[in-house]
Amino acid sequence: MFLGYSISDRNVKSILSTIFDTLSHDKVEELKSRMWFITRPNDGKDKVITKRINLNNGNYIDIK
Numbered sequence: 001m002f003l004g005y006s007i008s009d010r011n012v013k014s015i016l017s018t019i020f021d022t023l024s025h026d027k028v029e030e031l032k033s034r035m036w037f038i039t040r041p042n043d044g045k046d047k048v049i050t051k052r053i054n055l056n057n058g059n060y061i062d063i064k
Contacts, residue, residue, distance in 0.1 A: 007037050007051070007053055008053075010056075013053070013054075013056050014056055017056040017057050017059070019031070020055065020057075020059065020061065028061075032061055032062065032063060035063040035064075036063065036064055037051050037063050037064070049064070050062050050063070050064055051063055
């Protein structure tokens with residue numbers, strides 16, 4: 001859990017890159033399904049969106 005950090009923070013990206021580099025493809029998919037990025041909506045309406053995170057190693061992950 002990362003609290004108070006932007007998902008684009010270089011340290012958060014570094015940690016996520018290291019985790020994803022060590023996992024098998026199946027485990028990466030399982031982890032991605034369990035990751036959530038929570039932010040306050042600008043319009044006051046609740047909604048679920050998918051956000052693409054570019055990792056340090058040139059890979060990316062899509063999280064809800």
